[in-house]
């Protein structure tokens with residue numbers, strides 16, 4: 001195990017507690033997901049040994065490969081990357097939570113993939129999903145735009161094997177995160193007019209998790225602050 005890993009994890013966790021307290025929130029209401037992309041599967045094992053319960057990957061092939069390498073590691077796998085419908089079956093086979101549903105086609109592909117599941121996970125027939133919100137004006141950044149959000153929420157709510165849990169957002173590059181995250185709560189409220197208990201807000205990365213906690217994030221996706229710099233991948 002890398003000697004710094006435990007220290008970095010403890011340091012991030014204490015910053016999460018501080019940010020929660022400053023926001024008047026219970027730190028126990030926040031799930032810290034460690035983003036392990038680009039790192040070897042052994043890092044996931046090390047994190048689990050340190051008590052980590054949730055990890056995330058952003059590419060289907062890497063997620064599938066790590067799950068195959070670590071079939072019995074007790075950890076919840078989250079998928080947080082852009083998702084194409086032809087990868088939906090493989091993602092559903094490997095992940096328990098998908099944060100990046102941003103169009104009907106992806107939702108319907110994930111729903112259809114419930115047939116013939118390979119039996120990973122706890123046997124729960126429903127898949128937890130979040131709607132990825134686009135906080136920018138650039139459609140290439142992925143995510144649903146505000147005007148399409150309620151319709152997508154209704155579509156997902158109608159998918160028999162999907163459970164809509166809330167929303168996911170990534171701060172834009174060209175706007176202070178605190179400002180952009182102010183819009184997140186409104187999007188969350190909008191989704192909860194469709195599915196009242198879909199109250200998860202997945203927001204906050206290494207650079208902006210305190211700002212995300214201040215606006216009510218329930219799930220943080222933190223990579224490099226915990227794992228150290230990602231290995232370069234060609």
Ligand SMILES: *Cc1c(COP(=O)(O)O)cnc(C)c1O
Pocket residue numbers: 035037058080081170204205206207221222223224225
């Ligand atoms: C890589 C990634 C993260 C984590 O990024 P860090 O800055 O390393 O914390 C969070 N969310 C998504 C969608 C990512 O792709």
